[in-house]
Amino acid sequence: MKDLFEKIYRDKGPLGKWAAQAEGYFVFPKLEGEISNRMKFQGKEVITWSINDYLGLANHPEVRKVDAEAAAQYGSAYPMGARMMSGHTDLHEQLQSELAEFVNKEAAYLLNFGYQGMVSTIDALVSKDDIIVYDVDAHACIIDGVRLHMGKRFTYKHNDVESLEKNLERATKMAEQTGGGILVISEGVFGMRGEQGRLKEIVALKEKFNFRLFVDDAHGFGTLGKTGAGAGEEQGVQDDIDVYFATFAKSMASTGAFIAADQEIIDYLKYNLRSQMFAKSLQMQLVVGALKRLDMLRTMPELKKNLWTIVDALQSGLKERGFDIGTTQSCVTPVYLKGSIPEAMALVKDLRENHGIFCSIVVYPVIPKGMILLRMIPTATHTLEDVRDTLDAFDAIRDRLVNGTYKRMSAALIAAMGE
Numbered sequence: 001m002k003d004l005f006e007k008i009y010r011d012k013g014p015l016g017k018w019a020a021q022a023e024g025y026f027v028f029p030k031l032e033g034e035i036s037n038r039m040k041f042q043g044k045e046v047i048t049w050s051i052n053d054y055l056g057l058a059n060h061p062e063v064r065k066v067d068a069e070a071a072a073q074y075g076s077a078y079p080m081g082a083r084m085m086s087g088h089t090d091l092h093e094q095l096q097s098e099l100a101e102f103v104n105k106e107a108a109y110l111l112n113f114g115y116q117g118m119v120s121t122i123d124a125l126v127s128k129d130d131i132i133v134y135d136v137d138a139h140a141c142i143i144d145g146v147r148l149h150m151g152k153r154f155t156y157k158h159n160d161v162e163s164l165e166k167n168l169e170r171a172t173k174m175a176e177q178t179g180g181g182i183l184v185i186s187e188g189v190f191g192m193r194g195e196q197g198r199l200k201e202i203v204a205l206k207e208k209f210n211f212r213l214f215v216d217d218a219h220g221f222g223t224l225g226k227t228g229a230g231a232g233e234e235q236g237v238q239d240d241i242d243v244y245f246a247t248f249a250k251s252m253a254s255t256g257a258f259i260a261a262d263q264e265i266i267d268y269l270k271y272n273l274r275s276q277m278f279a280k281s282l283q284m285q286l287v288v289g290a291l292k293r294l295d296m297l298r299t300m301p302e303l304k305k306n307l308w309t310i311v312d313a314l315q316s317g318l319k320e321r322g323f324d325i326g327t328t329q330s331c332v333t334p335v336y337l338k339g340s341i342p343e344a345m346a347l348v349k350d351l352r353e354n355h356g357i358f359c360s361i362v363v364y365p366v367i368p369k370g371m372i373l374l375r376m377i378p379t380a381t382h383t384l385e386d387v388r389d390t391l392d393a394f395d396a397i398r399d400r401l402v403n404g405t406y407k408r409m410s411a412a413l414i415a416a417m418g419e
């Protein structure tokens with residue numbers, strides 16, 4: 001019999017094998033200073049394009065004041081216990097009510113964490129007789145939730161409505177045999193590519209198929225739609241989303257999440273979400289802080305306006321200079337380049353050390369081999385000067401990538417890895 005850890009000693013995984021070369025710089029980096037458009041990395045100021053603070057609320061003085069006052073009043077422990085036992089308050093109910101109204105749903109329920117809440121919601125919505133159909137590029141939290149499902153599940157090609165329809169035909173035949181139902185899962189905005197889920201086309205399929213739609217709108221909430229209610233509002237189909245999910249970790253610059261749906265659905269979920277039934281309640285200072293942030297989303301449209309000024313300048317500037325940013329329809333700004341993982345390391349080090357630009361690097365296995373994705377998150381705190389400096393830096397690193405500079409720089413690393 002093998003030692004359980006043998007596989008760990010033998011194979012660190014596609015990313016883990018680079019740990020000695022990458023950790024502390026390319027992965028698990030340490031940004032310092034107040035969350036803003038410019039922070040410190042290894043003692044140097046960098047323009048930060050990797051912070052999910054879309055609306056610039058993380059260090060907004062009004063937010064900081066409310067957060068501090070709530071922490072002083074309640075501490076970090078109150079309320080103690082799970083919501084069902086001893087961790088329920090009027091303010092939790094108030095936040096749920098205001099969130100539901102904001103996203104045009106009958107009711108909402110708070111979640112301690114987005115990832116944990118998504119996994120648990122999927123688990124609660126389906127039984128072994130039900131079938132899940134979900135986008136192949138869905139976020140890891142959706143994939144992990146689907147893994148808990150004891151019944152059948154099918155993936156459809158990313159944002160491919162024809163593929164979805166074919167899989168709905170398969171799912172319908174199977175549901176007729178099992179006596180179950182069908183849950184379709186999409187994202188409102190796909191966080192890696194920036195594309196909106198094709199929610200309008202998915203909803204149109206309800207005329208032909210009997211299914212319920214669950215949408216993860218982590219990146220759409222607060223950034224899309226006339227009021228900021230997200231991708232469903234942007235596409236005019238918010239009422240047709242059966243279960244709506246969003247996190248506080250993006251536009252709200254905090255911790256927590258929520259689901260929203262018809263009252264009867266929420267009543268069912270709050271008694272069946274294992275991650276909430278058996279976990280401590282969302283702390284009061286986070287609830288109070290979320291109430292303040294939500295009020296600012298409602299009453300300060302200039303926050304979203306400022307964000308989109310930067311988004312439009314960055315994305316149009318990249319396209320004008322010939323960069324491939326894919327088909328993003330959101331604030332998420334991907335820049336696609338061709339190169340190996342060692343070349344990507346050399347490129348990113350050049351960006352950070354010589355140009356003062358900090359953005360996330362994404363390589364295989366998240367994207368295909370031979371591709372480099374620089375993922376940028378514009379925020380309302382960025383300036384047009386930040387955009388200009390970044391565009392000039394990207395011109396420079398592209399030239400070095402094309403002329404082989406990074407390939408030569410990475411040769412020693414490749415040799416050391418035995419690649």
